[in-house]
Structures are given as C-alpha cells and as structure tokens.
Amino acid sequence: MSNIGLIIGHEYMTRVSKKSFIIITLLTPLMMIAAIALPTWLMTRTDDSKKQIVVIDRSGMYSELFRNDDIYTYIYSGEDIDAARKTHQEVTGFLYIPGDLTSDSTSVTFYSEKQASAEVVSHLKRLLNQKAEQQKIDASGIPELKEIMKSVKSDINLKTVKFDESGKEQVTSAEMAELLGLFSSLLIYMFIMMYGSMVMQGVVQEKSNRIMEVMVASTRPFDLMMGKIIGVALVGLTQFAIWVVMTLMASGIIMSIAGINYSIGMNTEELMQSVETMRAQGMDTDIMNAVLGFNFRKILILFVLYFIGGYLLYSSLFAAFGSAVDNETDTQQFTAPLTIVILLAMYAGIYATNHPDSQVTFWCSMIPFTSPVVMLVRLPFDVAWWEIVLSLLILAGSFVASTWVAAKIYRVGILMYGKKPTWKEIWKWVKYK
C-alpha cells in the first residue's frame, strides 16, 4: 500500500499552516509593491526647505541669472571665499564663478559646510547651462538658431507589429516581451531555488531529528521522498495561486483608484490636455494593445508546467543530496554544483532576452536543466508548438530519471550518520541493488 498521499498531506499541511508561510505569502507582494513604489514616491517628493546661496561672481556676467524664488534666495558677494564664509554663516553654500563659462566650463565650484545635496547642485547646473547655451547661441550670430535646434531634436518611437495567425496585425512591443519573459523566468528561478532547498532542508531536518529511522520502518523511502517533493510543490503552487489572485485584485483596485483620481485630481481642461498628448504620442493605446497582444493564459499554463518539471528535476536532486548529509552546514558541498547549474540557467535566460531566436537560446530551451528558465523568456516571442512539446517531453523524461537516481541515493543516504560521504560513495549508492 502506498503512503504517498498521506505523506503529501502531512508535508503540505505542516508547511501551509505555519505562520511564516502565511506571513510571507501575504507580505511578499506588498513588499514588492513597496520596493517599486517607495523610490518613485521619494523621487517625486521635492525638498522645499528654504535655501540661501551666496554667489561670488568674478566675471560679473551672471548677476541676472539668479533670481530669488520660493525656495532659493541668492546673495551676491564681492568678497573672496574665506571672507564670505566669515560674513555669511548658516547659508546652504557658496557658488564660485571665476570667469566666462563659455571659455572655461570646469572651474565653477560649489562650496558648502555639509555635503551639497544633488538637488541643489543640479538646480544650479541647469541654470548655468541654460545661460552658457544662450551665450553660445548669441555668439554664433545665426538668428533663428534656437528654433532650428528645437526642431532638429527628435524622439522616435519604433512601433513593432506582428502578424498573428489570421494574418491580422497585432501591435506588440519588444520591450514588453522582454520584460514579461525576464519576469516570468526570474519567478520560476526563484521558485525552483526556494522550494528545491525547502525539500532539502526538510530531509536534513528529518535526519538530524532522528525521525528518519522511525519513518523508514513505517513506509518506503521512495514514498517518503516523493511525498515530500510533491507536498512542497503543492505549497509552491498554492503560494503562486494566491499571488496571481492578489495581483488581479490589486490591479483592479489600482485601476479604479487611478480612475477616480483622474476625475478628482484634474480639472476638465487638464484632463482633456493629458488625453490629447497621450493620443498625440500614440502611447497609451499602444501599451494597452501590446499587453493584450500576449497570450497570458498560455504563458500562465506553461509557467505552471515548466515550474512543475523544473522543480521536480531539481528538488529530487536536492532531496538526494540532503539525504547524504546530516546537518545543514554540510549541504553546501553538494548543492554548490546544483546552484551553479541553476545560475547558469539564469544567465542563459538573460542572454535569451536579447537573443530570443539564436541557436544557443534554442538549445538552452531544450536542455532540461536550463529549459524551464530559458523557455519562459522565449514564450512572449512566440515559440513553435513542437519546440514547446519537445522541450517539455525532454524535461519530463529527465525528471523521471533524476527521481529514480535520487531515490537510490536517498534510500541509502537517509540512514547514514556520522560522516560526510564523498562523491564516489554517492555514486556507489546509486549502483546498489
């Protein structure tokens, strides 16, 4: 009689009912949002405290330039730096202009008691640059130069259109495809690493708890290993499902909030204007179309399939190596090669984002150790069905082989205590009948 079902239930329930699982599952999306939102929020915040700047202008050409406003107050001084420092205390800083900026652009200096803030520096730089540019334009003698330069400036946005099966045009975006591919491959990499090592930790813990001998006398080692692997996989899928649902809910909420903000925060004129500019740039609609151009359902299903395949492949090896050692510090010796292979897959994935149709990418999406990561990068770029099927079949074959080998190592390994085995010994375990 097989106990796999029972063990899956046990492994699943003990992990899912843990407080840490619930907290991490709920907090991770919030933290990711915070990680994106916080810098954005900080960047939009301006420091509006008053600033006093003493301008020491040796050239005398820039006195017109600095006008007091709400934030900046300028004091012109004829003294040199040392003297000015004595007369003007508690100012933000001293701007020292030695001469004509068009001939010498490097010797302007900003002195301050504290480290000058980037905002102040860039504000002053912008003013000085504007002035210097204007000076140069004036000096050139070409009357309409400013207007000419403005019209020369260009900002070209390359629109990519892909023909779909029915021959209709579909607006896509290479950047969006890249982003989506990279994101999903990163996610799968993270999942495989996280849950693979969770399996290993579980095995090592059972060994160091000495519960292994009782378990082995109660059930087949293969059931024990597969039960743990599948149980943990279900934990991973549960977490993923929760995240998908949370993302859908969050985007719904954000969209409605954004909609409300639009109508409240802007008056009609502004709203009309922003819509006008968006339409003029062809921005908004294109991104929407590009996002809708991807087959999300297909990507989601294949994400799950590749996660299961890649996870089974790696976690069975993690389980095998976990069984070979009896404390967590020793696991590193055996996981190092696995970690290197997974990292390699990650690099192949990053390479694939830039070269989605290259030979190397193709082979990497077939090799089972890299295919889960690399194929997900390729998916938004449309991959032939036969390639996906073939790569999934190879992956399936490999995890059957890897679980078979792992089970053999596991069976011997779980009852070995005391000494760290060598690679040679592990190979011998594989060959035991």
Place this chain on the structure above:
Amino acid sequence: MIEINQVSKSFERKQALREVTMSIGDGTIYGLLGPNGAGKTTLIRIMTGITMPDSGEALMDGKQISLSMASKIGYLPEERGLYKKMRVGEQIRYFARLRGMSADEAKQETENWLHRFGIESWKMKRIEELSKGMAQKVQFITTVIHRPRLLILDEPFSGFDPVNSKQIQDEILRLNGEGTTVVLSTHDMESVETLCKEISLINDGRIVLQGDVQEIRQRYRENVFEVTLRKGEDRETRLIKKNEGESNNDFLMRIAKEGEVVEFREKLPSMNEIFIKTVS
C-alpha cells in the same frame, strides 16, 4: 515468528554480523544483549527490513522480512525522533495511518492510549513543548499504536524515571499477555531478568550466548550459597562457596558448625555478572 539464519552483514570497514542465527518464538519476550557496537542495531534493522543481510536470511512467519511488513512491526529505535512542530494527537495518528490504520481507527486508538497513560491533556501540545520523558512516552505510543504483532524495542527505558519505567514495563507485559511478541534490546540487566524469557548475547558480531534466561543462570552457577546464620543474638548473612563434589547435606553440615542456619539459598549469578563475564 522470527527466524534469523546464518545472517552476515558487513560495512565498509567493519564486519557487523557474522553468521548470526536465532529463533524468536511467537508470544515470547526476547532479550538482545551485547556491549555497545556489538551489532545489535544492525540486527534489529535487519529484523525491521530497513537493511538487508549480505548473506543468510531473515524470515517472519516464513516469509522474507521487508519494509512492506511495516504494519506488523512496531519499532522503537534507540535514537528517538518526532516531528517537533506537530501536536501530540496529530503525531500519533499520523504514524498509525502510515502503518495502515484507517482514519477512524487511528483516532480511536490514539484516544485509548492517551487515556491509558492519563495524558489526554497533552493532545494539543506540540512535541517541542514536552519534556524529554514526556516525549519518550509519546514515542512509545507511536510505536505500539498500530497493534503490531512484533514489537522491537531498543533501550525502551532510557530517559524514564523509575515510576514511568515501571509503567512502560507493565505495558510491555500487558501487550505480551495479549499475544504480542517482543524483542528487547537493553543494557538494563535487571529488566532482562524480570521480562525476558530467552536472550541472545552478541559480542563483536557473533552470538556468544543464547538460550533461556533461567537455564543460562543455572548454567553459570558457581555453587555459591547465601546463608544466614544466627549466633546468639546476632544474625549474619554470608556468601559461602560449596566445595567441588560436596553434596548439599555435607555442605549444610559444614556451615551448621558455625551457627544456626536460618536461611539457605543458592545464589544464581545475575545477568549482569554473566554479561560482564562473557564479554570481557
């Protein structure tokens, strides 16, 4: 019930068992004795089907022992272990289920055992909250919960205070009375004398002594008698050795000269003495 025939097992650098043969009858309590590292644990692992012998055979009811017999065997390893985060009730039920009990049966039987030991209040406690002795009790229950026909106990009394030790001993006798065969590996020779009918003494992978406990003690007797004599008001108990070829009556006559014989009893060697004598 268990037949071990010419079993040998060796590891990388060590021959753990050399042609061990023993027969454990149905319904008996069998003692497995031997110094540390003698090969007891290896033999036990062969009996549970965890390891296979290199040569020879290990049979249970005439069939080769394998892990598929887990539901018939209850095994308490010397190294105890439970899932620390699990609750007591859950833990016991999980093991019962793993060894083939239905969910209802497992639940019922868990209640029974908790009640028997008077520890119903522990049911919702996590293992990590229990003291070592308490955890040992739970471990004992997990070993016997599925009503195994064969119970293999490796040092079952270690970690228990005398009161709990007695309770476990009583439970072993009760289960044995219900027909469970028990294999007991222990260094506690006193419990061997009270519990075991037969023993095997293993040293360095070999069986050096085997048979009925009482018979072995007879075999090792050294004609030493415990004699209590009264001399006037004083009573004195002494160990006196009987001479070679001397009959009991002659021996009595000899000691009667020293005083009035109040008590006269042959002193059989303890299992402890036999153990030390055989092994060293």
